[in-house]
Amino acid sequence: MTWPGDTWPGDPFDLPREAALLAAANRTTLASDRRLAGVVAPGSAEELRAVLRAAVRDGLALHPVSTGRNWGYGSRRPHRNGAILVSLAALDAIEDYDEVTGTVVVGPGVTFAALAAFLASRGGRFQPPRTGSSPGSSVVGNIAERGIGKDLYEDMAGHLVGLAVMTADGGLHEVGPMRGPILPPAGPDLRGLFVQGNLGIVLRARIRLALTPPVRQVVAAALPSHGALAAFVEASRAALQIGDPWLRVEIVNAARAVAQDEESPGAPWLAYATVWGKGPEDLALRARTAANLLGRCGTGLEVCAPDDGPPAAPSTTGLHSAYHGKPFAMPDDPDPDRDRCGVLWVTANLRHHGGEVAGITEAFETIMSAHGFAPALSLRAIDGRSLRLVAGLFGDRDRPGDDARATACAEALHALMARNGIPVGRRTSAQEVGQDLDQNPGDARLARALKRALDPDEILAPGRGIPAGPPLPGLPLTFGGPPDDPVLDDLARQMAADLDGLVAGLPEGLARDARAALAAYAGKHPTFFGLYYRPTWSFLARVALPGPAARHRPRLRRLHALTLFLHLWDDHLADGQLAPTLGRIHLRSCAWSAMEDEAAALSRAAGLPDAPWRDAAAAYLEAVGAPPEPADLDAALALARREAALCTIAPGLHAALAGEDAAALARIIEDFAVAWRIVDDLQDIGRDAAAGRRSTVRLALTGAAAGAWDAAGVGDPRALAALAARLGPAVPGLVARAQAALDAARAVAQAHGWRDLAADLAASRVVIPDVAAPDPALR
Ligand SMILES: Cc1cc2nc3c(=O)[nH]c(=O)nc-3n(C[C@H](O)[C@H](O)[C@H](O)COP(=O)(O)OP(=O)(O)OC[C@H]3O[C@@H](n4cnc5c(N)ncnc54)[C@H](O)[C@@H]3O)c2cc1C
The missing domain is CATH 3.30.465.10 (Uridine Diphospho-n-acetylenolpyruvylglucosamine Reductase; domain 3)
Structure with a gap:
């Protein structure tokens, strides 16, 4: 797998060495302000899974392509700015x-x-x-x-x-x-x-x-006017509706033929009918039908000789039109992105109705000519019911003004289509989808419900196909961090080594998978435990273990590393963020029994019964495995406390072995967990509202704001915007509540003389970044 630099998962924006690759990936044939921020090329399903996990973790959008030659529709450019290109070209079996x-x-x-x-x-x-x-x-x-x-x-x-x-x-x-x-x-x-x-x-x-049919024949005729075009479309309907798969009809106008480096038909339109047959008689019958059709409406009927050669192989011939606006001919290795060809397609789905086709093509020609483009149009009949109209805007991206002309022309064509209720057949990635689905609220709601269920974090090509929910970013709150401290860095490394010791005991394949998953979680942090705010584990270094108790330090550290790991692993196995493979479930079982062994051994050493740690583990399992629906904010925060119970086992034993107040140290961890839950939920407002989760933010809302959250959760596309406007009053209250939990934890630490731990908690104040345009909800 090629990562953007060797830093992602972690930091996809650190791309200096990959600048050339990225610049090439961002080349396109039309003007677009959407850019890729990185490129990955997974070589297997497993690697693709790791990419998805990293995207969820980092909140980044992915733009999957196969070979990425979507020329004229945006090439590899994404619908959402800053997406990571996922090129699947290596999967070529x-x-x-x-x-x-x-x-x-x-x-x-x-x-x-x-x-x-x-x-x-x-x-x-x-x-x-x-x-x-x-x-x-x-x-x-x-x-x-x-x-x-x-x-x-x-x-x-x-x-x-x-x-x-x-x-x-x-x-x-x-x-x-x-x-x-x-x-x-x-x-x-x-x-x-x-x-x-x-x-x-x-x-x-x-x-x-x-x-592969044995024989083929092409019949062509010129259509001298829009009237003749309408007549031919009408005349061909019945033959096509019969559903003969061995009859194809294509119509191009003169400008399209010229753009394709073909001879001008000498008439506004040229119609082709291609027929195939099992043998000469069968073919002759079909060719006669086609000739009759074309002869009735067109002029200069040409019946080509039957052709029994092999089917045409894919070739670059069709790419000539991409170079029509360039001052040089198409090279042997055409690449419209590299050569800065201007190509922008506008595709309309039409009824197979002569009058409508003639009317819309005439209007397209007028608009394209007014924007300075030769109006290159082709019509592809499908089944006598529908036709595709494809308009090609060909220019030169090196010629000043061409990009703007093409964009304006495409907008005018789309506006014409919208006025006449004509659906777009294929969109470019220069704009996010939105309007046309919005015209049909039923479709939009269903599509949004599916998107929410399958991609709640909106990482997959947001803005393509199914409109993205209106952006309601989470609030950029975080905890302040204690200043750098080599003692704590060392401790985090040792905890990571403890965890790795467990992983190393797995069979090789499972260990590889577990290490990859842990590394993906660690991301930019030097170790997996960098994910956890320091006050959740710094007590191991901050609360002294005097005398003989000091020998228990490695076991306490290992126990705490295991409980922190289990807390995250269980959470993500349960909510589906982590695919529950057998290996991951097995690792969880190993971690759980190792945790039980350590807790039992340390309880014995402290002269304590097993009941307290077993009760804490049971409270945790119940809270995570079968959580009750919290009725209100207090109930939700009480649940957050119970979910943290597992991570209070080591602090309780640590304090007991140190001759200190076990409940006090456990309480600090719980208070921090409460603050963390609130901050986490404030960070995820948009995601949670769109998913309809009853997070602490939802429980703090009342009236219209609560209604908007609930409406967003059942797919009302307008509700998130309404919610953004109504969030205000609830947010400062929640921030204050998180800070109060931190203050309570700090007071406990101070009261017990754990000065360094109190300092860690003081440094972890809730931070509201000084953003340039402050979100009114934060102030
Ligand atoms: C002169 C000219 C003539 C053309 N003629 C034709 C024509 O006759 N017919 C035609 O159809 N097109 C035509 N095109 C447009 C385009 O070049 C082709 O459609 C081409 O096949 C698309 O590129 P690709 O196959 O590499 O697809 P990609 O660029 O890889 O994919 C296209 C899009 O599909 C989605 N996608 C791709 N792969 C995946 C995946 N694995 N999972 C999820 N989503 C995915 C992505 O949104 C991607 O942007 C023409 C272009 C030019 C310039």
Whole structure:
């Protein structure tokens, strides 16, 4: 796996060495103010899972692509600024070719060229898909964008049989049949959720291949006017609605033909019908039907000779139009991003209705010409019911003004479509999705509910396909940290070594997985225990163990390291942030029994019964395993105390062995846990509200603010914005409550003469950063 620098997980913005890679990834053929902040290229599902975990931990958005050649729609640029590109090009396996069903399973890195070579090597029974774009682009990427195929592959997504997708929680799901019969089995069909959506990352797709027909013939005619265009669209409807898969219709205007370096048709429009057949008679019949259709509406009918050659292999021919606006010809290795070609597509879904098609194409031509573009248009008939209109804005990004012209023209075309209720077929990544789903509140609510359930942290391509919830960032509160202290740094290292000792006892494969997960959690911290605020463990160094009790120090440290680890591990296994693999569950069991052994041994050494630590462990298990729904804020904070009970076992024993007040040291840990819960919930307001969690913030809200939180939780797209405006009064109250818990802890430490611990707690005051534009909710 290539990390952005060698620092992520941890710090994806530390990228100086990767600047060139990042600059290349950010190249695109259109103006966009969305930029990538980093690039990762996972080489396996496991590596992808680690990327997802790091993204959740760091609150970063991911932008998955297959080969990233989405030229004219934003290339690799994300919908959300600052996202990390996840390139899946390395996953390029071709598997499970099945001649009976005519299907094959491809990874996202499988290009059109690679699949064509594979199918040729298997005898060419099935025709490879191809598009007008690069042979080096991805079959999966094209399907994920609902791309347009050539020849017998028109609607690429229509060839999707099944998918293997990874959701944001790292779960791998097979959606639709990945083997065996290709009919979806009984139950709902979820495949469409992952096409132009942002609910998962596609790791494999099973696609239905088109049989290679023995013979083919092309019939063409010029359409001299918009009237002739309308007549041809009308005339072709019935033939296409019959559902003959061996008939395809494409119409291009003169500007599109010229952009493609083809001869000008000498008429405004040129219509092609391609027919295939089992043999000469079959073909002749179809060709006659096509010729009749075109002859009735067009002029200069041309019936090409039947062609029994192999299907056209994917080639770069279709990319000529990308270079139409450049002062140089298309090179042998075309790359419109590198060559700063201006390409921006506007795609509209139309009814197969002559008058509507003629009207909208005429309006497109007017708008494009007014913006200084040759109005390059093509129409792709699908099934006699729908047509795709694709408008190409071709320019030169090195020519001043071209970018702005293209953006303005695309906006004008989209505005025209919105006025006329014409849906967008494919969006660029230069803008986040929003408006069109918003026009249909039912769709928006359902889509948002799915997004919330599958990607509550909104890490997957936010703004693509399903609109992101209105941003309600968490409040940037934190605890102040005690000044650097080598004693505490050393202690954290020793605790990490204690934990590693446990991991080292696992079988090698499980140990590797556990180490990777712990390292991902540690992120930018030097050790895993850097994740925990210091007052939760600094007592190990701050509260003296006099005389012979000092020999228990390593066991106390190990016990506390285990309880802190279990606290986090259990929490994330329970809420799904950590995929519950057998290895992770096994590690948890080992940690739990090691914790019990240490607690029992230390209790014996302190001359105490086992009951107190066993009660604390039971209280913890109950609070975490079967938490009651807190009725109010006090109940929620009492629950936070019980959840911290496990982490009070070592402090209690430490104090007892030191001849100090066990309950007092345990109380300090609990108070800190209360403050931490509040701060954590304030940091996560947006996420929790969108997920409908009854966090301490929700419990502190009343009236309209509480109503807005609840509405956001059931997917009302406007509720988060309303909540942001109403949060104000609750926040200072919660901050004060967190600070009061810290003050109480400090008072206990002072009363018992634990001066250094009191100093740690004093330094941990709740910090409200001095932000340039202070959030009114904080003041
Ligand atoms: C001159 C020219 C002609 C073109 N002709 C055509 C044409 O005939 N038909 C056509 O369809 N396009 C065409 N294109 C547009 C584009 O180049 C192709 O659609 C190309 O296949 C997309 O790039 P890709 O396959 O590398 O997909 P990617 O860029 O990898 O993916 C496209 C998008 O799909 C999503 N995605 C991709 N992979 C995954 C995944 N594994 N999991 C989740 N989401 C994913 C992402 O949002 C990504 O941005 C043309 C472009 C140009 C410049």
